[in-house]
Amino acid sequence: MKVFLLYRDRDFDSNCPLPPHSATLMKDLEIDRLLGAMAAGDAFLFDVAKKTLFASLSQTEDILYRQQVLRECLEHAAVIRDIYAIAVEAIEQEKKVWGAIFGRYPDSSLSRSIDVLRIFIGSLERLRVIADQSDEEFHSEGLKRFFEMITRELNDAYLDTVKSYLQRLTFKRGVLLSAELGKGNKLSQFVLLKPQDEKRGWRELLKRWMEQLSSKGTQESFVYQVADRDEAGMRALTELKGRGISNVATALAQSTDHILSFFTKLRMELGFYVGCLNLRDRLINKKETFCFPEPTSSDEQVFSARALYDVSLSLSIEDRAVGSDVDADEKSLILITGANRGGKSTFLRSVGLSQLMMQCGMFVAAQRFSANIRDGLYTHFKREEDSTLKSGKLDEELHRMSVIVDSITPHSLMLLNESFGSTNEREGSEIARQIVRSFLDSGVKVFYVTHMFDLAGGFYQEKMVNSLFLRAERLEDSTRTFRLIEGAPLPTSYGEDLYWRIFCHGPLQGNESLLGGDVGQRTRKAGMRK
Numbered sequence: 001m002k003v004f005l006l007y008r009d010r011d012f013d014s015n016c017p018l019p020p021h022s023a024t025l026m027k028d029l030e031i032d033r034l035l036g037a038m039a040a041g042d043a044f045l046f047d048v049a050k051k052t053l054f055a056s057l058s059q060t061e062d063i064l065y066r067q068q069v070l071r072e073c074l075e076h077a078a079v080i081r082d083i084y085a086i087a088v089e090a091i092e093q094e095k096k097v098w099g100a101i102f103g104r105y106p107d108s109s110l111s112r113s114i115d116v117l118r119i120f121i122g123s124l125e126r127l128r129v130i131a132d133q134s135d136e137e138f139h140s141e142g143l144k145r146f147f148e149m150i151t152r153e154l155n156d157a158y159l160d161t162v163k164s165y166l167q168r169l170t171f172k173r174g175v176l177l178s179a180e181l182g183k184g185n186k187l188s189q190f191v192l193l194k195p196q197d198e199k200r201g202w203r204e205l206l207k208r209w210m211e212q213l214s215s216k217g218t219q220e221s222f223v224y225q226v227a228d229r230d231e232a233g234m235r236a237l238t239e240l241k242g243r244g245i246s247n248v249a250t251a252l253a254q255s256t257d258h259i260l261s262f263f264t265k266l267r268m269e270l271g272f273y274v275g276c277l278n279l280r281d282r283l284i285n286k287k288e289t290f291c292f293p294e295p296t297s298s299d300e301q302v303f304s305a306r307a308l309y310d311v312s313l314s315l316s317i318e319d320r321a322v323g324s325d326v327d328a329d330e331k332s333l334i335l336i337t338g339a340n341r342g343g344k345s346t347f348l349r350s351v352g353l354s355q356l357m358m359q360c361g362m363f364v365a366a367q368r369f370s371a372n373i374r375d376g377l378y379t380h381f382k383r384e385e386d387s388t389l390k391s392g393k394l395d396e397e398l399h400r401m402s403v404i405v406d407s408i409t410p411h412s413l414m415l416l417n418e419s420f421g422s423t424n425e426r427e428g429s430e431i432a433r434q435i436v437r438s439f440l441d442s443g444v445k446v447f448y449v450t451h452m453f454d455l456a457g458g459f460y461q462e463k464m465v466n467s468l469f470l471r472a473e474r475l476e477d478s479t480r481t482f483r484l485i486e487g488a489p490l491p492t493s494y495g496e497d498l499y500w501r502i503f504c505h506g507p508l509q510g511n512e513s514l515l516g517g518d519v520g521q522r523t524r525k526a527g528m529r530k
Contacts (some may be wrong), residue, residue: 001262005269006361012269017052021378025054028379028417033312037282038275045278048271056359058373063295066125066361068140071292074280079134083127084274089268090123094260095154110249114166116256121162123263128154147292169248172360206391276362283365288314288321293358294370298411301466302372303328303445310350311357311365313440322482323366326470332440333467336449337456337489342472343482344449345381345417351447352377352415358491369496374413374445378404381417395420410443416512417449429455440466456489 006012019025026032031053057063073080097115127524131150138144172475173306283290289307296302307323314321324347328334336344354364355377382400397420408414416436420428429452436459439446450456471487474480 001149001259003146003262003265003269005069005146005266006066006272007062008141011265012052012055012272014048014051014056014268016051016131018051019376021404022054025352025356025377027151028381028415029349029356030312030316031353031356033315034279034353037315038279040275040278044267045271048268049275052272053356053360053362056356057361058298058359058375060295060297060373063359063361063445065141067292069142070273070276070361070363070514072138072140072143073078073277076134076137077277078139079130080270080273080277083130084270086123086126086130087263087270090263091260091267093119094256105247106249109231109253110169113249113252113256114169117162117166117252117259120256120259120263121159121166124154124259125159128159169252202249204423231312274448280363282315283311286314287319288365289323290365291365291368293354293364293366295358296370296372298373298375300372301330301332301445302370303331303334305354305366305369305370307367308347308350308354308369310346311353311366312349313346314365321365324350324484326484328468331466331468332443332445333436333459333464334445334447334470335456335459335467335489336447336470336484337451337453338470338472338484338487339474339478339480340451342474342480343484347470347484348415348417348447348449348480348504352379352413355413374411375414376406378412378414379415379417380404380419381415382419382421393421394428398431408439408442408444412444414439414444414446416446418451419448421451425452425454428452429458433458453489453491457491460489501524 003011031050035046035049035053038049057066057271061422094116097112097119127150131147131154135147135151139149280290288309288311303326305324305326308326309321309323311321322343324343326334336347338344346395350365354369355371355374357364358369358371359373380397383400401419404414416432420432422428423431432448432450432452432455436446436448456469469488470484470487472480472491473483473485
């Protein structure tokens, strides 16, 4: 039995390694918050969500296949949670069955397999009931095929046959074996025989009794009865029984492993959708919007969004997150400048999270979102200075960029956040300019948040048709709206706004500047207030 809920033609590989740079992505994009919302306190769901999020899909049809399944999971959340609970319960109950450590003994292995199969049959019957009740409610390729498989493979005849076999394998009337004498008169060729039908009528029993009377005096068989205290004889008898049922015990153990594998895969693949349900519930409770993105092929240059927001930020604050509108189709360089603490880094994280969520088949945090598939996602965010003083900040930034360059592929997505701002602006701009040009020449799409006017202004003056310039919106009274708007880079990031807000407890008035003639007076007032 196959699950095929995450992929059209294969099961999800839970042993697939994470990308080498996954730890960097986790830190820079604050993915832990997203995964925590999906897990809802369940460590298994956290692990499943993490593996699925980083196992990006590379074909639009695969993304759409998973989106169709997720849409129906959102519509029938109770059914999906019930199926997931059945899989979890079956796996947990199997672990509690005694006898696993004695699996090398055929008798113990057979007994344990019977107990496990009885648990599994009960779980499979519950799945069959759900499939019968939900047959006409699901139309996505993945779920429709799943329920059809359950109905076809777990029909009444199959379930009745399994129950019958389990009843016979308890050997309430003993074990019937046949064997041959081999070399040295050693027994070989053991065959477990089907026992006599326990439901024979009295006429058949009477007929057999009469046949035995008529054949009296003719030796048809030999009977040896082991004495109650004959331990050696009991061991020999147990060994004979074990050799006779060995093949059956092995086959039954393989059957339990097969069904356990099915429940394990079902739990794994359905766990991703349960995580999406948990995230959906969190966003609805916050009255946040979300949508299913429109993926396009990697050959296109597409990126557009309405009310795109940072889902990790939203999950960590009480208020709703502010979203931005972006139209960056046919653009491969998006430069973001503007006021300090205006939402630039938050926007950059929303871009990376949305790309990851789209390429694993999830909904995204926006009213509308469309982007082309990228081969990989890389981040280069500013870091705190090395406290061990083994290297300077610029050396550390260059080393991290060197690692990225060694592994990045064409048609990847590169997110840079104030990179190379640790040195003087002229040197940092020149380093960044050359790196960005190399990325663009290789087909890499670049989102760059920077305060370096020499870098941003230089690119703006070139008037490249494949570039877009966004700026963190700042109102006349210095208020930050935390939205991004299209606009040319400015030679200031309005750091004086933050100075006045922090030290003087109020906004600047009109065009008033800390650099004006009354700076000393205002600074003294600030000190007195503090």
